[in-house]
Amino acid sequence: xxxxxxxxxxxxxxxxxxxxxxxxxxxxxxxxxxxxxxxxxxxxxxxxxxxxxxxxxxxxxxxxxxxxxxxxxxxxxxxxxxxxxxxxxxxxxxxxxxxxxxxxxxxxxxxxxxxxxxxxxxxxxxxxxxxxxxxxxxxxxxxxxxxxxxxxxxxxxxxxxxxxxxxxxxxxxxxxxxxxxxxxxxxxxxxxxxxxxxxxxxxxxxxxxxxxxxxxxxxxxxxxxxxxxxxxxxxxxxxxxxxxxxxxxxxxxxxxxxxxxxxxxxxxxxxxxxxxxxxxxxxxxxxxxxxxxxxxxxxxxxxxxxxxxxxxxxxxxxxxxxxxxxxxxxxxxxxxxxxxxxxxxxxxxxxxxxxxxxxxxxxxxxxxxxxxxxxxxxxxxxxxxxxxxxxxxxxxxxxxxxxxxxxxxxxxxxxxxxxxxxxxxxxxxxxxxxxxxxxxxxxxxxxxxxxxxxxxxxxxxxxxxxxxxxxxxxxxxxxxxxxxxxxxxxxxxxxxxxxxxxxxxxxxxxxxxxxxxxxxxxxxxxxxxxxxxxxxxxxxxxxxxxxxxxxxxxxxxxxxxxxxxxxxxxxxxxxxxxxxxxxxxxxxxxxxxxxxxxxxxxxxxxxxxxxxxxxxxxxxxxxxxxxxxxxxxxxxxxxxxxxxxxxxxxxxxxxxxxxxxxxxxxxxxxxxxxxxxxxxxxxxxxxxxxxxxxxxxxxxxxxxxxxxxxxxxxxxxxxxxxxxxxxxxxxxxxxxxxxxxxxxxxxxxxxxxxxxxxxxxxxxxxxxxxxxxxxxxxxxxxxxxxxxxxxxxxxxxxxxxxxxxxxxxxxx
Amino acid sequence: xxxxxxxxxxxxxxxxxxxxxxxxxxxxxxxxxxxxxxxxxxxxxxxxxxxxxxxxxxxxxxxxxxxxxxxxxxxxxxxxxxxxxxxxxxxxxxxxxxxxxxxxxxxxxxxxxxxxxxxxxxxxxxxxxxxxxxxxxxxxxxxxxxxxxxxxxxxxxxxxxxxxxxxxxxxxxxxx
Numbered sequence: 001x002x003x004x005x006x007x008x009x010x011x012x013x014x015x016x017x018x019x020x021x022x023x024x025x026x027x028x029x030x031x032x033x034x035x036x037x038x039x040x041x042x043x044x045x046x047x048x049x050x051x052x053x054x055x056x057x058x059x060x061x062x063x064x065x066x067x068x069x070x071x072x073x074x075x076x077x078x079x080x081x082x083x084x085x086x087x088x089x090x091x092x093x094x095x096x097x098x099x100x101x102x103x104x105x106x107x108x109x110x111x112x113x114x115x116x117x118x119x120x121x122x123x124x125x126x127x128x129x130x131x132x133x134x135x136x137x138x139x140x141x142x143x144x145x146x147x148x149x150x151x152x153x154x155x156x157x158x159x160x161x162x163x164x165x166x167x168x169x170x171x172x173x174x175x176x177x178x179x180x181x182x183x184x185x186x187x188x189x190x191x192x193x194x195x196x197x198x199x200x201x202x203x204x205x206x207x208x209x210x211x212x213x214x215x216x217x218x219x220x221x222x223x224x225x226x227x228x229x230x231x232x233x234x235x236x237x238x239x240x241x242x243x244x245x246x247x248x249x250x251x252x253x254x255x256x257x258x259x260x261x262x263x264x265x266x267x268x269x270x271x272x273x274x275x276x277x278x279x280x281x282x283x284x285x286x287x288x289x290x291x292x293x294x295x296x297x298x299x300x301x302x303x304x305x306x307x308x309x310x311x312x313x314x315x316x317x318x319x320x321x322x323x324x325x326x327x328x329x330x331x332x333x334x335x336x337x338x339x340x341x342x343x344x345x346x347x348x349x350x351x352x353x354x355x356x357x358x359x360x361x362x363x364x365x366x367x368x369x370x371x372x373x374x375x376x377x378x379x380x381x382x383x384x385x386x387x388x389x390x391x392x393x394x395x396x397x398x399x400x401x402x403x404x405x406x407x408x409x410x411x412x413x414x415x416x417x418x419x420x421x422x423x424x425x426x427x428x429x430x431x432x433x434x435x436x437x438x439x440x441x442x443x444x445x446x447x448x449x450x451x452x453x454x455x456x457x458x459x460x461x462x463x464x465x466x467x468x469x470x471x472x473x474x475x476x477x478x479x480x481x482x483x484x485x486x487x488x489x490x491x492x493x494x495x496x497x498x499x500x501x502x503x504x505x506x507x508x509x510x511x512x513x514x515x516x517x518x519x520x521x522x523x524x525x526x527x528x529x530x531x532x533x534x535x536x537x538x539x540x541x542x543x544x545x546x547x548x549x550x551x552x553x554x555x556x557x558x559x560x561x562x563x564x565x566x567x568x569x570x571x572x573x574x575x576x577x578x579x580x581x582x583x584x585x586x587x588x589x590x591x592x593x594x595x596x597x598x599x600x601x602x603x604x605x606x607x608x609x610x611x612x613x614x615x616x617x618x619x620x621x622x623x624x625x626x627x628x629x630x631x632x633x634x635x636x637x638x639x640x641x642x643x644x645x646x647x648x649x650x651x652x653x654x655x656x657x658x659x660x661x662x663x664x665x666x667x668x669x670x671x672x673x674x675x676x677x678x679x680x681x682x683x684x685x686x687x688x689x690x691x692x693x694x695x696x697x698x699x700x701x702x703x704x705x706x707x708x709x710x711x712x713x714x715x716x717x718x719x720x721x722x723x724x725x726x727x728x729x730x731x732x733x734x735x736x737x738x739x740x741x742x743x744x745x746x747x748x749x750x751x752x753x754x755x756x757x758x759x760x761x762x763x764x765x766x767x768x769x770x771x772x773x774x775x776x777x778x779x780x781x782x783x784x785x786x787x788x789x790x791x792x793x794x795x796x797x798x799x800x801x802x803x804x805x806x807x808x809x810x811x812x
Numbered sequence: 813x814x815x816x817x818x819x820x821x822x823x824x825x826x827x828x829x830x831x832x833x834x835x836x837x838x839x840x841x842x843x844x845x846x847x848x849x850x851x852x853x854x855x856x857x858x859x860x861x862x863x864x865x866x867x868x869x870x871x872x873x874x875x876x877x878x879x880x881x882x883x884x885x886x887x888x889x890x891x892x893x894x895x896x897x898x899x900x901x902x903x904x905x906x907x908x909x910x911x912x913x914x915x916x917x918x919x920x921x922x923x924x925x926x927x928x929x930x931x932x933x934x935x936x937x938x939x940x941x942x943x944x945x946x947x948x949x950x951x952x953x954x955x956x957x958x959x960x961x962x963x964x965x966x967x968x969x970x971x972x973x974x975x976x977x978x979x980x981x982x983x984x985x986x987x988x
Contacts, residue, residue, distance in 0.1 A: 002843050008850035009872065015857045016869055023864030 026053065049085035061086055061094050065112075069098070069105065073117030077110045108150055118154045122162035125155070125172070129165050133177040137170045171221055178228070184209070185228045189238040195249040198229065198242075310345040317351050320369025358527070375528060379535050551612045558608040559681070562601065566671075569597045571693055573668070585741075598667055605674065606652055698724050714797060715764050719757070760796050763789055816935075816959060823865075824954055827856045833945035835905045836878045845906070846877045849948045856950040867961070868897060868953060877901070880949070884914075884957060886965040891976045893965055897957070906945040909937065912957050920973045923964055932956045 024032070033055065036042045047056045064084055068075050077095050081088040092110075099107040104115040121144065129135050137155070141148035148170065159167055165174045173181075188205055202225045229248075232238045239251030261276065315321075351367075352358065358366050366374075572593050651674040655667070675681070701721045705714065719741055738761060767789040816824070830848040834841030853870075860866045870882030878901040885894045899912045911929045918928035925931060936956055940947055947955075968974040 002847070005843060005847055005850070008847055008854070012850050012854045012857065013871065015854045015861070016871075018858075018861055020861040020866040021864050 122158040829946040852950040
């Protein structure tokens with residue numbers, strides 16, 4: 001038998017005996033696995049792949065993941081899921097496991113990254129960095145697709161080891177680059193000599209570099225610049241101080257500044273804030289508070305200056321003067337500073353404490369003596385004020401114009417002198433000079449003394465006061481008489497006092513600051529005001545007492561005059577009864593009587609009342625003797641009446657009205673009311689008085705008639721005498737009523753007498769008419785006729801006189 | 813070849829074809845033919861085993877290799893049904909295909925000739941004739957017996973003509 005065949009037989013046998021491979025369906029396998037798990041034959045987690053065709057144990061997964069991480073260094077969990085075909089959930093879980101157990105790994109944004117990976121990246125970055133000398137972290141982060149913070153945290157520990165360079169706010173730099181920039185910055189900073197803003201410096205550097213090297217050159221990052229800068233400052237490579245992080249003040253500059261401040265201070269022994277500001281010291285106060293050798297309190301004034309001021313003030317106080325501290329201090333020392341410095345002066349402190357001096361308006365020192373002098377002067381002023389202000393009838397305008405005239409015309413040299421004197425004595429005034437000045441002021445104010453002296457002399461009480469003062473006061477008055485009157489009535493206003501002060505010591509007016517030239521004056525005046533008010537009050541009291549006395553006197557005088565006048569008036573009034581039957585004549589007579597006799601009474605009454613009223617109000621007034629001299633006009637009267645108090649004023653008005661009317665009766669009634677209102681008495685005419693009056697009147701008339709030489713005036717007097725003889729009544733008749741009056745006598749006097757009267761009368765009338773007609777006419781015959789008539793009348797005069805004198809002689 | 817399913821066809825194409833036209837009476841040529849038969853059978857068996865499709869055991873019953881005996885089985889409803897298997901190599905072989913017998917199923921199905929020879933499909937004989945002498949015993953098993961078992965055993969089991977040996981045994985015991 002063929003061996004080969006046998007062989008084949010055996011082969012076939014063995015092939016048939018060979019174990020058949022088992023083929024199971026997926027479903028069967030799944031069921032089998034579940035069965036195994038149920039039977040706890042598999043007691044570990046069994047994962048399956050996404051395709052569902054494979055089982056995988058966690059160990060295997062772990063193993064595979066670790067292997068992958070070690071291989072690539074950085075694996076995304078999502079990639080794991082794709083590569084291993086395992087659900088992401090398990091991958092993440094396992095990934096966290098792996099990261100936890102291995103400190104060299106980190107899980108970032110779904111990626112597992114190993115330290116080795118970062119080392120590699122670091123080397124890569126280093127290579128690139130060495131090429132380009134600077135890199136931005138953002139760029140790196142973008143390339144690596146990770147956050148820049150992560151990059152920062154990863155790169156920081158590798159700086160200097162793997163990465164040769166330094167990091168500056170998101171930028172990586174090579175040491176060479178940094179040293180180059182450092183060199184640039186150092187050079188720039190050392191070159192600066194004035195305070196500079198760092199960012200400006202940086203910008204200019206950048207621009208410079210750009211200009212030099214073109215666009216692809218080195219550029220200085222702001223932050224790098226700052227860090228380099230601060231490093232340089234720290235290493236004292238550049239000297240200076242940095243303020244608020246941006247303002248760089250080089251030491252050179254600070255030194256120069258200090259030098260100049262010191263030199264200024266040592267030269268001028270003070271230094272002002274504005275000087276400091278000019279030296280670019282932003283906060284001079286703080287700057288100066290750094291202790292400096294010779295500073296006293298006020299940081300910028302040396303003690304020398306204070307001593308100087310102190311000495312001056314001491315002098316002022318001793319001599320009873322005043323001074324403006326500002327004048328001794330540099331111009332730019334403000335009021336507040338000045339007062340501070342003043343308060344530093346020991347003499348000021350002492351003086352103020354012992355009330356030897358007073359500081360007004362912050363920087364003016366007045367010794368109390370000076371103040372007192374000033375007060376005295378102003379008080380005197382006030383005297384004149386009170387007198388002059390009541391100088392009621394003198395029109396103010398007059399004096400003003402006179403003053404102006406005088407001041408402009410005369411005594412220029414005097415004025416000049418006073419100014420010079422004021423200028424030179426301003427700061428060291430002495431008492432004597434003050435007086436002198438005062439005099440000069442007075443004279444410079446005007447040479448008004450001449451024209452005014454008359455008025456002054458007519459004022460009895462005014463004579464006492466200093467004439468010079470009065471002149472001043474008048475000049476002031478002329479400036480603001482209305483205001484002054486007000487002041488004297490209400491009290492002293494500060495403005496008024498200020499003006500006074502100005503008048504007394506004009507140099508004080510120059511004190512004020514440029515903004516308010518009168519500030520100083522007003523403070524001074526407000527300081528003086530209370531004292532002045534007090535003295536004024538005292539004065540006024542005295543004045544009131546005087547006035548009361550005077551008003552009493554005045555009223556008494558007036559009463560006497562009134563009695564007399566009114567009795568006369570009544571006497572004539574009686575006569576009017578005779579003519580009651582003839583209305584026209586009566587009216588004429590009434591009017592004449594009112595005009596002739598009542599007018600003086602009314603005027604006198606009103607004037608007396610006005611004066612009395614003023615006296616009562618405490619206004620000094622000089623009694624003018626010629627009160628009744630002037631005949632008042634209607635307007636004058638009513639204006640005077642208006643100055644009276646209400647009740648009097650109304651009554652006085654009615655009196656004036658009645659006086660301008662036609663009836664004597666109404667006037668008498670009104671007058672009575674007014675007189676009673678003003679506290680006076682109207683004496684009534686009784687028989688006895690009437691008789692005696694008539695007697696005296698007749699005597700008077702007789703003597704007048706006998707001595708009368710004027711032809712025209714003679715007639716009414718003769719007629720009046722005749723009336724007195726016939727009716728025993730006093731007649732006051734106007735010329736045009738004479739004929740009617742004469743005709744009344746027809747029955748009472750002898751025929752002859754009457755004829756003579758009529759004849760005389762008619763010829764008088766013709767004479768008067770001729771005279772009035774011939775006032776300005778050319779020479780016709782009237783002159784001759786007048787002459788003739790006059791002669792005729794003169795020839796008749798003895799006859800007429802005889803008419804009256806004879807019976808009287810026979811009668812008596 | 814349309815009648816056979818895809819797995820059968822793929823199996824058939826992988827069985828190496830034979831080349832020597834020789835029958836049992838051809839002496840040395842037959843020996844050569846027999847060697848080829850073995851090779852084909854080994855390939856087929858190996859293939860079956862690797863596909864987890866092992867379904868028969870045969871061996872030559874005489875030294876000439878003209879009679880073969882063995883067993884075959886079929887899994888139906890998770891039960892394995894085993895049948896004895898025998899056939900002779902005809903004198904006209906390879907022109908005539910061997911007639912495979914399943915003596916245990918004799919008379920149990922009409923898809924069988926007397927003596928337990930299975931009835932092959934109408935397509936088998938023309939295909940065999942066409943491929944003679946290239947087809948051998950392995951091809952006959954693959955194309956003949958395997959489809960027959962797949963078609964007939966489920967019917968036989970369902971109709972109750974063939975019972976599983978686990979069921980037969982107790983019934984046999986009870987009969988005994």
